[in-house]
Amino acid sequence: MTTDDLEAVIAIQARAHLPEFHESRESFACKLARAGETAWMALDEAGRALGYCLALAWQSALPLPVLDAGQVAAVERPDCLYLHDLAVLPEAGGQQVGRRLAGVACAAAMSLGLRGILLVSLADSAGWWRRQGWSDQPGRSAPGGYGPGAIVMFRETDCRSDREKAGESRLTK
Numbered sequence: 575m576t577t578d579d580l581e582a583v584i585a586i587q588a589r590a591h592l593p594e595f596h597e598s599r600e601s602f603a604c605k606l607a608r609a610g611e612t613a614w615m616a617l618d619e620a621g622r623a624l625g626y627c628l629a630l631a632w633q634s635a636l637p638l639p640v641l642d643a644g645q646v647a648a649v650e651r652p653d654c655l656y657l658h659d660l661a662v663l664p665e666a667g668g669q670q671v672g673r674r675l676a677g678v679a680c681a682a683a684m685s686l687g688l689r690g691i692l693l694v695s696l697a698d699s700a701g702w703w704r705r706q707g708w709s710d711q712p713g714r715s716a717p718g719g720y721g722p723g724a725i726v727m728f729r730e731t732d733c734r735s736d737r738e739k740a741g742e743s744r745l746t747k
């Protein structure tokens with residue numbers, strides 16, 4: 575993902591997420607600047623955007639950013655990825671686009687030597703994340719803005735399976 579993709583990201587967000595969970599283009603741009611290489615677009619064969627995933631190198635003891643944060647501080651000595659958002663166009667759903675994007679993030683965490691991936695799941699998505707290998711972190715509250723039922727989840731890096739996931743990244747750039 576580059577800044578040139580932000581228009582497509584905002585268009586996918588508008589279709590995939592309820593309005594109360596929409597973030598501004600400025601907030602995405604600020605997180606993309608911090609993310610660098612750990613943000614990806616899923617494209618179809620014609621190059622059309624089907625989904626995206628944006629993650630930031632993070633320190634697991636730090637609080638996670640609120641929804642639509644205007645600023646995200648640089649993190650010293652990251653030990654995990656914070657997967658900020660993953661979304662797929664409804665018409666591309668059920669074709670494993672989401673699974674592949676999550677797999678690319680897992681492969682990146684492994685190759686960066688990070689111990690796992692933290693995320694905030696919206697209430698309706700927790701079942702999907704559990705199926706992808708994430709576990710609830712009951713001692714940790716979701717940051718502001720994610721709505722009732724949002725939970726923090728974590729998945730440890732699994733070197734063998736995450737190396738295999740790296741081979742499934744054909745849809746992304």
Ligand SMILES: CC(C)(COP(=O)(O)OP(=O)(O)OC[C@H]1O[C@@H](n2cnc3c(N)ncnc32)[C@H](O)[C@@H]1OP(=O)(O)O)[C@@H](O)C(=O)NCCC(=O)NCCS
Pocket residue numbers: 590591659660661662663666667668669670671672673674694695696698699700701702703
């Ligand atoms: C959740 C989401 C990323 C899944 O993307 P996807 O590309 O359709 O997912 P996949 O094709 O990899 O997986 C589809 C499977 O997950 C299941 N699934 C889809 N959404 C689910 C949900 N919310 N809870 C539980 N299972 C779900 C499907 O039934 C399907 O099951 P099957 O394989 O047995 O047929 C997508 O629906 C989405 O963008 N949702 C809105 C944004 C969102 O909530 N993102 C997560 C933010 S934290």
